[in-house]
Amino acid sequence: MTWQSSNLPSDHQPVKCGQVGVLIVNLGTPEAPTPSAVKTYLKEFLSDRRVVEIPPIAWQPILRGIILNTRPKKSAHAYSQIWSEEGSPLAVITKKQAEGMQQRLGEGVQVEWAMRYGKPAIADQLQKLMDDGCDRILLAPLYPQYSGATTATAVDKVADKLRDMRWQPALRTMPPYYDDPAYIDALSKDLNAQLDSLDFQPEVLLLSFHGMPQRTLELGDPYHCHCRKTARLLEAKMAGRNGPDGPLRFETSFQSRFGPAQWLEPATDDTLERLATEGVKNVAIAAPGFSADCLETLEELAIQGKEQFCEEGGENFAALSCLNTSTPGMDMLEQLIRRELSGWT
Ligand SMILES: C=CC1=C(C)c2cc3[nH]c(cc4nc(cc5[nH]c(cc1n2)c(C)c5CCC(=O)O)C(CCC(=O)O)=C4C)c(C)c3C=C
Numbered sequence: 001m002t003w004q005s006s007n008l009p010s011d012h013q014p015v016k017c018g019q020v021g022v023l024i025v026n027l028g029t030p031e032a033p034t035p036s037a038v039k040t041y042l043k044e045f046l047s048d049r050r051v052v053e054i055p056p057i058a059w060q061p062i063l064r065g066i067i068l069n070t071r072p073k074k075s076a077h078a079y080s081q082i083w084s085e086e087g088s089p090l091a092v093i094t095k096k097q098a099e100g101m102q103q104r105l106g107e108g109v110q111v112e113w114a115m116r117y118g119k120p121a122i123a124d125q126l127q128k129l130m131d132d133g134c135d136r137i138l139l140a141p142l143y144p145q146y147s148g149a150t151t152a153t154a155v156d157k158v159a160d161k162l163r164d165m166r167w168q169p170a171l172r173t174m175p176p177y178y179d180d181p182a183y184i185d186a187l188s189k190d191l192n193a194q195l196d197s198l199d200f201q202p203e204v205l206l207l208s209f210h211g212m213p214q215r216t217l218e219l220g221d222p223y224h225c226h227c228r229k230t231a232r233l234l235e236a237k238m239a240g241r242n243g244p245d246g247p248l249r250f251e252t253s254f255q256s257r258f259g260p261a262q263w264l265e266p267a268t269d270d271t272l273e274r275l276a277t278e279g280v281k282n283v284a285i286a287a288p289g290f291s292a293d294c295l296e297t298l299e300e301l302a303i304q305g306k307e308q309f310c311e312e313g314g315e316n317f318a319a320l321s322c323l324n325t326s327t328p329g330m331d332m333l334e335q336l337i338r339r340e341l342s343g344w345t
Pocket residue numbers: 027028029030042051052071075088090143147149150210211212213223256258289290293294295296
C-alpha cells in the first residue's frame with residue numbers, strides 16, 4: 001500500500017510546526033440571555049462531575065427533572081440585566097483579554113481563548129492552534145485560586161482532546177496565581193484607584209469569592225485556603241488605607257451558594273446584611289477571584305448585593321470592577337504568561 005497523506009484524518013496530516021500557542025480559558029456562559037440558551041449551558045456545566053460531586057444516578061434526575069425546568073427562566077432574567085450589545089460580559093471581556101495579550105506578545109506567539117462550557121469550545125480552539133502550526137501550547141486557566149471545579153476541569157477537557165491525537169503538542173499549564181506578587185500588586189493598584197474615584201469613603205472593603213461546597217475543603221481541595229491567602233496578602237498590601245473614621249476594614253466572604261448542602265462561610269449575602277445591621281453605612285465590594293466581570297459580579301453583587309445592604313440600613317454601596325482589561329490586570333497576565341513561556345520563545 002502506498003502512503004498518501006491525503007488518506008489520513010486531518011489531525012494526522014503533516015502540519016506547519018514550531019509555533020507557540022497560548023490558550024486562555026474561562027468558565028463559560030450562555031449564548032444568549034434566554035431560558036433555552038441558559039438551559040443548554042447549565043446542562044453542560046452542572047453535568048460536570050467536577051462541579052457537582054453527586055453520583056450521576058442520583059444527580060441527573062434532580063438536574064433534568066427539577067433544576068433544568070426551573071432555574072433557566074430565573075437565570076435568563078438575571079443574564080438579561082447584564083447582557084451587553086456585544087454579548088455576555090464574561091465572553092466579551094475574555095475575548096478582549098486574549099486580543100490584548102496577542103498584541104503584547106507579538107507575532108511569535110498565537111493567542112486564542114476558549115470556554116470550558118459552551119463556545120468557543122476548548123477542543124476547537126486547540127485544533128485551531130495546532131492547524132496553525134503550534135506544537136507547544138500554554139494553557140492559561142484564568143482562575144487565580146485552584147479548584148477541582150475550575151482549573152482541574154479545564155485541564156480534563158484539554159486531556160479529552162489530546163487523548164484522540166496521534167501527534168500531540170507539548171503542553172504547559174499556568175499554575176494558580178493566588179499568592180503571586182504580580183497578582184496581589186495588580187489587585188491592590190486597581191482597587192486603590194477605584195476606591196480613590198468613589199464619591200464616598202467605605203468603612204469596609206468586602207472581598208467576595210465564589211463559594212464551593214464545604215465538603216470539597218474537607219476532601220482536600222485547596223480553593224478555600226487559596227482564597228484566604230489572597231485576602232490576607234491583599235489586606236497586607238493595602239494596609240494604610242483609611243475609611244472615614246480609622247483604617248479601612250477588610251472582610252472576606254463566599255457568594256453564589258447553590259443547593260441545600262453546606263457551602264463555605266461566611267456567605268456574602270449574610271455578611272452584607274450583618275454589616276448593615278451592625279451600623280456600617282458605607283461598603284465597597286470586590287471579587288478578586290474573578291478575572292472578568294460576569295453574572296456573579298454584575299448581577300449578584302452589584303444589583304442583589306446592593307439591595308441586601310441597603311434594605312438593612314446601609315447607605316452607600318460600590319461594587320468594584322474585576323481586573324478585566326485594566327492596565328494592572330493586563331500587565332499581570334503578561335508577566336505570568338511570559339514566565340511560563342520561558343524556554344519556548
Ligand atoms: C454546584 C454548583 C456550582 C459550583 C461548585 C460552582 C463553582 C464555581 N463557579 C465559578 C465561577 C463562575 N460561576 C458562574 C456561574 C454559575 N455558577 C453556578 C454554580 C456553581 N459554580 C451556576 C449555576 C452558575 C450560572 C448562573 C446561575 O444560574 O446562577 C460564573 C458566571 C458565568 C457567566 O455567564 O457570567 C462564574 C464566572 C468558580 C470560580 C467556581 C469555583 C471556585
